[in-house]
Amino acid sequence: MSSTVGVLGGGKIGEALLGGLVSAGRDPGSLLVVEAVAARAAELTERHGITAVDVAEAARRADVLVVAVKPGDVPGALDEVSQTLGGCADRPTVISLAAGIPTSAIEARLPAGVPVVRVMPNTPMLVGRAMCVLSPGAAAGDAELAAAEELLGAVGRTVRVAEAQQDLATALSGSGPAYVFLLAEAMIDAGVALGLPRPVATELVTATVEGAGGLLTTPGSDGREGAAPHPGLLREAVTSPGGTTAAALGSLEADGLRAALARAVTAARDRSVALGEQYG
Ligand SMILES: NC(=O)C1=CN([C@@H]2O[C@H](COP(=O)(O)OP(=O)(O)OC[C@H]3O[C@@H](n4cnc5c(N)ncnc54)[C@H](OP(=O)(O)O)[C@@H]3O)[C@@H](O)[C@H]2O)C=CC1
Numbered sequence: 103m104s105s106t107v108g109v110l111g112g113g114k115i116g117e118a119l120l121g122g123l124v125s126a127g128r129d130p131g132s133l134l135v136v137e138a139v140a141a142r143a144a145e146l147t148e149r150h151g152i153t154a155v156d157v158a159e160a161a162r163r164a165d166v167l168v169v170a171v172k173p174g175d176v177p178g179a180l181d182e183v184s185q186t187l188g189g190c191a192d193r194p195t196v197i198s199l200a201a202g203i204p205t206s207a208i209e210a211r212l213p214a215g216v217p218v219v220r221v222m223p224n225t226p227m228l229v230g231r232a233m234c235v236l237s238p239g240a241a242a243g244d245a246e247l248a249a250a251e252e253l254l255g256a257v258g259r260t261v262r263v264a265e266a267q268q269d270l271a272t273a274l275s276g277s278g279p280a281y282v283f284l285l286a287e288a289m290i291d292a293g294v295a296l297g298l299p300r301p302v303a304t305e306l307v308t309a310t311v312e313g314a315g316g317l318l319t320t321p322g323s324d325g326r327e328g329a330a331p332h333p334g335l336l337r338e339a340v341t342s343p344g345g346t347t348a349a350a351l352g353s354l355e356a357d358g359l360r361a362a363l364a365r366a367v368t369a370a371r372d373r374s375v376a377l378g379e380q381y382g
């Protein structure tokens with residue numbers, strides 16, 4: 103029998119996890135959601151066949167309790183969990199998806215010894231293509247970390263990092279899908295501005311992003327066997343001498359795209375640190 107997973111917060115990332123797990127074949131009967139907005143809870147129940155419960159029931163029944171509320175709501179949600187867990191012999195592993203909040207701050211609000219794993223996921227989880235970055239807290243051993251990896255491995259890839267690197271992981275893979283969506287949106291708008299019908303521009307760009315992602319993740323696609331594809335080599339393969347791509351890349355470099363991205367990732371990293379200081 104599969105373990106019971108309770109998710110606190112049925113928002114964007116909570117649904118990406120729940121929906122991704124159901125799509126990956128998990129029994130919806132093993133999934134609980136605690137959602138503050140009743141209409142949203144009903145929507146999730148209807149859409150994914152999962153069960154909406156209150157926080158006390160989730161804390162009592164879940165083997166794994168996933169915290170998927172906004173960073174500012176984490177202290178309040180953990181206090182509610184803690185009240186229930188105080189009277190429970192069996193305690194779940196707590197997986198926190200909240201940006202910025204250190205495991206030490208989560209542990210401090212829970213009964214002593216509750217294992218905590220900090221995870222930075224991303225929304226491609228909904229379609230089984232998440233990047234989940236994991237760091238164990240003080241009371242999480244190999245068994246809890248392996249269980250978290252097994253759970254999240256069903257909806258994408260997992261990687262372990264030292265907790266000190268979580269804010270940077272948040273800036274790259276947590277927020278990263280939004281950078282790609284912005285790029286896609288801007289490309290579509292440019293195509294429309296130059297005369298393509300929007301549906302055609304959208305199909306061209308989305309297929310291009312998907313295809314480029316396929317090259318980036320297919321070993322040997324840059325002509326080198328046995329090594330991870332290098333983005334620079336893949337870009338060179340598109341760039342004919344004196345051609346259209348060189349003209350476009352020259353324009354992007356002149357407009358400072360690389361520096362803009364570096365500043366954006368730094369801003370996201372700094373914001374993650376600040377969220378931890380504010381709510382941790
Ligand atoms: N969205 C993303 O791509 C990612 C998000 N995260 C992290 O996941 C967390 C959630 O983000 P996201 O899903 O985008 O946020 P959302 O606001 O979409 O979802 C949070 C949901 O939780 C509800 N909620 C608030 N407090 C409680 C509570 N005590 N019990 C039950 N439900 C509650 C909120 O209701 P209400 O609206 O009424 O407050 C809301 O519906 C954040 O900590 C974020 O840092 C991590 C990686 C990626």
Ligand SMILES: O=C(O)[C@@H]1CCC=N1
Pocket residue numbers: 201272276277
């Ligand atoms: O924007 C945020 O704060 C969250 C964390 C990473 C992605 N979304």
